[in-house]
Amino acid sequence: MSPPAEPGTGTDAEILRLYRGHLSKGRATVAELFGGRMEVASSGAWLTTSDGERYLNCGGYGVFLMGARHPVVLAEVRRQLDVHPVATRILLEPTVARAAEALTAVTPPGLDRVHFSLSGTEAVETALKLARANGRRKVVATYRGYHGKTLGALSVSGKDVYRRPFRPLLDGVTHVPYGDAELLEKELVASPGEVCVIVEPVQGEGGVIIPPDDYLRRVAGLCREHGGFFVLDEVQTGMGRLGTWWGADAAGVVPDVLVAGKALGGGVVPVSAAIATPEAFRPFDKDPYLHTGTFSGAPLLMAAVQGALRAVREDDLVPRAAELGAGLLPRIAEIAARTIPDLVTEVRGRGLLIGVELVEEGLAGELLIELFNHGVVANHSMNGGNVVRFTPPAVLTDADVEHLLTAFEAATRDLVEHAARMPEGGS
Numbered sequence: 092m093s094p095p096a097e098p099g100t101g102t103d104a105e106i107l108r109l110y111r112g113h114l115s116k117g118r119a120t121v122a123e124l125f126g127g128r129m130e131v132a133s134s135g136a137w138l139t140t141s142d143g144e145r146y147l148n149c150g151g152y153g154v155f156l157m158g159a160r161h162p163v164v165l166a167e168v169r170r171q172l173d174v175h176p177v178a179t180r181i182l183l184e185p186t187v188a189r190a191a192e193a194l195t196a197v198t199p200p201g202l203d204r205v206h207f208s209l210s211g212t213e214a215v216e217t218a219l220k221l222a223r224a225n226g227r228r229k230v231v232a233t234y235r236g237y238h239g240k241t242l243g244a245l246s247v248s249g250k251d252v253y254r255r256p257f258r259p260l261l262d263g264v265t266h267v268p269y270g271d272a273e274l275l276e277k278e279l280v281a282s283p284g285e286v287c288v289i290v291e292p293v294q295g296e297g298g299v300i301i302p303p304d305d306y307l308r309r310v311a312g313l314c315r316e317h318g319g320f321f322v323l324d325e326v327q328t329g330m331g332r333l334g335t336w337w338g339a340d341a342a343g344v345v346p347d348v349l350v351a352g353k354a355l356g357g358g359v360v361p362v363s364a365a366i367a368t369p370e371a372f373r374p375f376d377k378d379p380y381l382h383t384g385t386f387s388g389a390p391l392l393m394a395a396v397q398g399a400l401r402a403v404r405e406d407d408l409v410p411r412a413a414e415l416g417a418g419l420l421p422r423i424a425e426i427a428a429r430t431i432p433d434l435v436t437e438v439r440g441r442g443l444l445i446g447v448e449l450v451e452e453g454l455a456g457e458l459l460i461e462l463f464n465h466g467v468v469a470n471h472s473m474n475g476g477n478v479v480r481f482t483p484p485a486v487l488t489d490a491d492v493e494h495l496l497t498a499f500e501a502a503t504r505d506l507v508e509h510a511a512r513m514p515e516g517g518s
Contacts, residue, residue, distance in 0.1 A: 095307030102141055103127050124456075125463050136484050136491050138468065147494055149483040150468040151304045151397060153295065153327040153444070156354035157402045158486040164357030168391060176391040178381075185328035186222055187388035190396040194355075194364060197400065198335050199345045204372035206365045207388045207396075211352035212239020215289075218322045218348040219261075220382055221367060222287035224374035225347075227320045229279045230261070230287045231314035233269035235474045236290060237296030238324055247289050249297070250474040270302040272309040276317075284318030284457055286434045292338020295327040295482075298475020299439055299446025307342035314347075320371070326352035326363065327444070334413030334442030347371040350425070351454055357399030373443035404476040408485040422496055423447065423481075430503040436477075445453060445481040452476040457509055461502035467495055 106129050110119040114462060117230070121489045122128075130146075132139040135158040138148050148155060157164070171186065178184040191205040208214045219230065232238070232247035239245065245254055246261035249269075257487065267274040269290070279286050290310060294300035307323070324344035328338045335341045339349060348371055352363030374379055387393070403409060424438035427447060436448040449455045455477045462469050470479040479481040483495065 094452075102462040103129050117469075124460055135159060135485055138514070142306040144464070146463070147467045147483075147491060147498070149481045149495060150470040151422065151468055151482060153332055153353045153356075153482045154356075155482075155484045156330055156332055156443070157358060157406070157408055158484040159358050160399070161357055161359075161402045161486075162455065163405065164359045164395055164398035165404040167394040167401075168357075168359055171172070171391050171394035177386070177389050180385070184388070184390060186390040186393035186397070190388070190393035193365065193397055193400045194351075198349060198351075198366050199337065199339050199403075200347050201368050202349055202366045203369055204367045204376070206367075206372075206375065206382065207392070208363045208365070208384060209361045209386060209392070210239070211246040211324075212241045212365045214326065214350045214352055215239050215247070215322075215324060215384060217243055217246070217365035218289070218324075218350050218367075219287065221348055221365065221371055221374065222320045224381070225320055225371060227285055227287040229263040229265070229273060229282050229285050230289060231267060231319075232289050233291075233294070234266050235269060235297035235300060236266075236289070236291060236324075237294070237474050239326075247472070253376045262433055269297065269300055270306050272306060272313065274311065276313050279313050279317035281300070281320050286317070287320040287322060288314055289322040289324060291324045292328045292342065292443060293441055295335065295444060296473045296475070298448060298472040298478035299441075299444055299480060301439055301441060301474070307338070309343050310355050311342075311346065321346040322348045322349075322350065324350045325481075326350055330354040330489070331409035331412045332401070332442055332444055332482070334409065334416055336409055355396055355399060355404060356392065357395045359398075360392050360395045362396055364396075378457065406486070412485040414444045414491070415483070415485060416440060416445065419443075419446055419481075419483075419492065419495070424500060426496065426500045426503060430500060431507055434503075440481075443481075443483050443485060446472065446475070446478045447481075448475075448478045450477070453517065454506065454510065455479050458502060458506050462498060463504045464505070465498035467498040467499045467502070495513045 103449050107119050128140040130138045131141045137145050207218050234249040246264050329351045347477040348367045356362035420440045427435040458479050470480045472480050
């Protein structure tokens with residue numbers, strides 16, 4: 092890879108000007124740290140910038156499980172686009188019914204009702220409203236948990252820096268440490284039959300935090316015992332990301348509501364869903380206008396859902412994610428232990444959700460830049476700022492894997508040189 096070009100000329104400079112003028116000055120500033128480059132094309136595991144450079148996409152916050160522009164997803168979307176992309180919502184429409192049938196066929200048994208939305212945070216709002224409609228006026232969430240940034244979802248997300256400017260948020264929300272079933276039990280015992288519990292199988296934005304093996308089973312059992320309403324947020328972890336269709340499958344649990352998103356749209360369109368038991372969904376069954384959205388279940392989006400589910404099944408992407416993750420995790424850990432032993436705290440992951448925890452946030456940011464300089468896009472973790480997160484697609488080839496590992500080793504060596512030049516206590 093050639094080093095990032097200086098922004099300031101041609102199309103890239105123009106786009107930076109438009110970002111500053113119409114979108115976000117801060118976003119433009121962050122982009123300049125990566126050379127001001129613009130992504131303009133994508134295919135499979137790779138994206139291309141405006142200057143013709145190619146980067147292995149191990150970012151995207153979990154969206155690209157099947158890579159970019161998967162042919163099965165594109166075919167479904169193109170077919171629907173040509174005949175009926177958006178519905179009136181007055182008449183019944185077949186694509187949403189078929190998408191719901193296909194989705195509930197791969198979710199844990201008993202999750203048979205679906206409400207589709209666009210973003211993960213909307214699906215979380217749906218789940219929280221279902222909890223309210225079922226009489227649960229209190230919510231217990233977890234520190235460092237991430238559920239979105241609309242007001243309800245933000246209320247249950249676990250980092251105060253995002254919550255503080257928007258207070259007051261929802262009343263009756265309590266946060267407990269992730270993985271601590273004992274403290275959760277105290278909250279449920281204190282308010283039996285009144286509590287909604289929302290957790291993730293693995294905290295993605297929290298920094299790839301993996302709970303104790305029996306944690307989700309204990310959460311589910313405590314909710315049953317004390318009348319809790321169990322919401323499992325699988326927006327990032329679902330659709331095979333963890334090497335199983337859902338984190339719920341690995342734990343052997345069935346929540347009242349499972350929240351899906353990101354990869355659900357096949358990396359082509361934004362789609363999310365709240366998938367519920369009939370009992371949990373009963374208020375929405377009773378009144379179909381209690382919770383609606385103009386673009387909920389839009390035919391174009393539902394075509395993408397059907398294509399995404401087909402792609403995962405036909406390409407065996409769930410076992411492929413498990414296989415790739417099992418190979419990548421120890422090799423990334425070995426490289427980190429060898430090249431940055433004093434800068435890395437831990438390498439952890441499950442399936443194709445892998446986190447590298449550095450000793451401070453500034454180093455995580457530097458590692459992201461060094462990875463980019465060597466041809467790999469990764470992500471920071473919003474609620475775990477010292478963690479670099481890899482969410483590669485399950486379509487990686489052997490050559491892609493070697494590119495990632497070679498780039499990671501080169502990036503860590505460059506990070507050591509950069510850290511050595513940093514003033515003590517600086518970043």
